[in-house]
Amino acid sequence: xxxxxxxxxxxxxxxxxxxxxxxxxxxxxxxxxxxxxxxxxxxxxxxxxxxxxxxxxxxxxxxxxxxxxxxxxxxxxxxxxxxxxxxxxxxxxxxxxxxxxxxxxxxxxxxxxxxxxxxxxxxxxxxxxxxxxxxxxxxxxxxxxxxxxxxxxxxxxxxxxxxxxxxxxxxxxxxxxxxxxxxxxxxxxxxxxxxxxxxxxxxxxxxxxxxxxxxxxxxxxxxxxxxxxxxxxxxxxxxxxxxxxxxxxxxxxxxxxxxxxxxxxxxxxxxxxxxxxxxxxxxxxxxxxxxxxxxxxxxxxxxxxx
Amino acid sequence: xxxxxxxxxxxxxxxxxxxxxxxxxxxxxxxxxxxxxxxxxxxxxxxxxxxxxxxxxxxxxxxxxxxxxxxxxxxxxxxxxxxxxxxxxxxxxxxxxxxxxxxxxxxxxxxxxxxxxxxxxxxxxxxxxxxxxxxxxxxxxxxxxxxxxxxxxxxxxxxxxxxxxxxxxxxxxxxxxxxxxxxxxxxxxxxxxxxxxxxxxxxxxxxxxxxxxxxxxxxxxxxxxxxxxxxxxxxxxxxxxxxxxxxxxxxxxxxxxxxxxxxxxxxxxxxxxxxxxxxxxxxxxxxxxxxxxxxxxxxxxxxxxxxxxxxxxxxxxxxxxxxxxxxxxxxxxxxxxxxxxxxxxxxxxxxxxxxxxxxxxxxxxxxxxxxxxxxxxxxxxxxxxxxxxxxxxxxxxxxxxxxxxxxxxxxxxxxxxxxxxxxxxxxxxxxxxxxxxxxxxxxxxxxxxxxxxxxxxxxxxxxxxxxxxxxxxxxxxxxxxxxxxxxxxxxxxxxx
Numbered sequence: 001x002x003x004x005x006x007x008x009x010x011x012x013x014x015x016x017x018x019x020x021x022x023x024x025x026x027x028x029x030x031x032x033x034x035x036x037x038x039x040x041x042x043x044x045x046x047x048x049x050x051x052x053x054x055x056x057x058x059x060x061x062x063x064x065x066x067x068x069x070x071x072x073x074x075x076x077x078x079x080x081x082x083x084x085x086x087x088x089x090x091x092x093x094x095x096x097x098x099x100x101x102x103x104x105x106x107x108x109x110x111x112x113x114x115x116x117x118x119x120x121x122x123x124x125x126x127x128x129x130x131x132x133x134x135x136x137x138x139x140x141x142x143x144x145x146x147x148x149x150x151x152x153x154x155x156x157x158x159x160x161x162x163x164x165x166x167x168x169x170x171x172x173x174x175x176x177x178x179x180x181x182x183x184x185x186x187x188x189x190x191x192x193x194x195x196x197x198x199x200x201x202x203x204x205x206x207x208x209x210x211x212x213x214x215x216x217x218x219x220x221x222x223x224x225x226x227x228x229x230x231x232x233x234x235x236x237x238x239x240x241x242x243x244x245x246x247x248x249x250x251x252x253x254x255x256x257x258x259x260x261x262x263x264x265x266x267x268x269x270x271x272x273x274x275x276x277x278x279x280x281x282x283x284x285x286x287x288x289x290x291x292x293x294x295x296x297x298x299x300x301x302x303x304x305x306x
Numbered sequence: 307x308x309x310x311x312x313x314x315x316x317x318x319x320x321x322x323x324x325x326x327x328x329x330x331x332x333x334x335x336x337x338x339x340x341x342x343x344x345x346x347x348x349x350x351x352x353x354x355x356x357x358x359x360x361x362x363x364x365x366x367x368x369x370x371x372x373x374x375x376x377x378x379x380x381x382x383x384x385x386x387x388x389x390x391x392x393x394x395x396x397x398x399x400x401x402x403x404x405x406x407x408x409x410x411x412x413x414x415x416x417x418x419x420x421x422x423x424x425x426x427x428x429x430x431x432x433x434x435x436x437x438x439x440x441x442x443x444x445x446x447x448x449x450x451x452x453x454x455x456x457x458x459x460x461x462x463x464x465x466x467x468x469x470x471x472x473x474x475x476x477x478x479x480x481x482x483x484x485x486x487x488x489x490x491x492x493x494x495x496x497x498x499x500x501x502x503x504x505x506x507x508x509x510x511x512x513x514x515x516x517x518x519x520x521x522x523x524x525x526x527x528x529x530x531x532x533x534x535x536x537x538x539x540x541x542x543x544x545x546x547x548x549x550x551x552x553x554x555x556x557x558x559x560x561x562x563x564x565x566x567x568x569x570x571x572x573x574x575x576x577x578x579x580x581x582x583x584x585x586x587x588x589x590x591x592x593x594x595x596x597x598x599x600x601x602x603x604x605x606x607x608x609x610x611x612x613x614x615x616x617x618x619x620x621x622x623x624x625x626x627x628x629x630x631x632x633x634x635x636x637x638x639x640x641x642x643x644x645x646x647x648x649x650x651x652x653x654x655x656x657x658x659x660x661x662x663x664x665x666x667x668x669x670x671x672x673x674x675x676x677x678x679x680x681x682x683x684x685x686x687x688x689x690x691x692x693x694x695x696x697x698x699x700x701x702x703x704x705x706x707x708x709x710x711x712x713x714x715x716x717x718x719x720x721x722x723x724x725x726x727x728x729x730x731x732x733x734x735x736x737x738x739x740x741x742x743x744x745x746x747x748x749x750x751x752x753x754x755x756x757x758x759x760x761x762x763x764x765x766x767x768x769x770x771x772x773x774x775x776x777x778x779x780x781x782x783x784x785x786x787x788x789x790x791x792x793x794x795x796x797x798x799x800x801x802x
Contacts, residue, residue: 148552151553221753228743236579238589240732252347256340257341
């Protein structure tokens, strides 16, 4: 197969992944709707001290399993699409914003599926499917660029190291953000007298708080590494390891915010609402960096291809 | 960053200082400073900075001088060197030192001390397990603890074992490593240097301050500290994608000498592989074209000759430049565009359609009058201020062609590429690198290390009691104690 057919194959795979994620979306929507009608059969069961199952999957179990199967299938298709894109260009597929976006969506789904192995997070499935569909939709419509070789500045082993670490961190940060946002929403409901019917099956606030912390604690060293790897690469390519380029500045801001979150949570004993807000703030700086600096920024990280 | 209670300060300088110090080193203050540092970094990414984009700063001064002056008064064009930004990070690091150093001493002492005595009633502790023993449990436990690197205190008929000091060690290492990174950054800024030089292919760069187009030396660095190397630029090849015009490869071949006396070396410089001379690195940063021209006056005497670097304006290397001939009377200036592959655009006029030299053209407009070079005001080498000049000609030239105007002639002899060499010396970078690596190691240890205690006691009745305690409520102790118990029980039952 030549480069062009690999590029086409990649596009077909991405479109197929979108179709499958749409199916996953409907399955999760169906599951959520169904679970709403049966809050009375919700049971509480403790699993270790980490996650408390607050709802019963008896009736929705099959739909939930189908939804997860679709998520896995979508992930595999997306993964193949990303790989085919890389083969078509003879390089890692991280050269422009279209490629960052499809890989980012893959990392986000991957983070969700990995977290799913240990914790029953299927209540998050609807949000994950929606976010992935939106990301992929934007990618194929607005951000798409034909497969092409890399510009000289990106030709480095550090591309693989730096960008993969940044993308994986991003995927997990966004997952933590989703959980923090859910926390704040549920917290508000409880403040106002109780959860809505659909929210009754979601885990307790403590569980969400703990889960959010674990995700951030797990990925913070990786993010630190991504920033340092970027600095080493910048030293090779641009002659300085830190130059307050907008991308660098925002990566630093993100790092500072998550560092504050971890300190606040571990040492200062901030739990719950304040910690969730801080986590949400930190995640937003990451998103801002990805969207604003890539597209409208002026610095040296203008690889969006737009 | 200890969590001390706020005390009301007594009157007097000493207590006041102590109070301020406690406030500064409190976790709350550190958190606020950390967040303030994040917020303070924001304007630098939205407002153009002198260090990164001096042209944009200049533009703002001409477009809206009022706003620019306001920004400048607040150091918003130099955010990361501004007094307020420095104040925040210096306070943050003081707070960090004030908290980490005492904690390090405490930790050092604690790490050398033995674990505390076994609690009296183990059955009140977590993970309690009991069974009737065989008598050799304490020996087995001692061995298990040693194998698993617990620190053990023998306390009568019981053992008290502790493990997981790595957590606090990592935490302290992380913070100390950050101080090292800051030290590396400051050291590099004080003793380093950074400069840019545009060099035409065929020319030789000698590393002295006069060879630079721009150079900035660190506060404690001086001109004589420049390494005495020379670089002759032999060949520069740029490859572009035929469809998108995007660059695919830049290769620069140079001949270098470490000092005027040393022997020559042949080197290749690429975007991601700089050329090193000790702690100084030479980077390939940008490139463009220099049209080679000869200007003659009416008597056909040469008044100007050589390559003139032009500044690229787009990805197809449509370039602008200026040829200034102050030695003619009256002075002559050429405001020019260079197009490596000439094409016409309905709106923009002459532009380049591809970055390689497929159909090069030099568009000239000839001006006569005062170039304004004598007024001592620095001006761009790529532009001419034509306010005191009149236009006397307009011409497009192909290589080899000559244009004769009223006061003389200009011939377009050829084209040579130029490269922008960035020369950087940063003696602090290895400190910063080692600091960063240590910081990650410390971070991993502090986030994933688990401090816990396990006790075992054999009572007078021959009953074995086991219990444990995990600090910071981290998970995993239950399964560890299970392994511990099964190791001892299994062995002693096997001995039967």
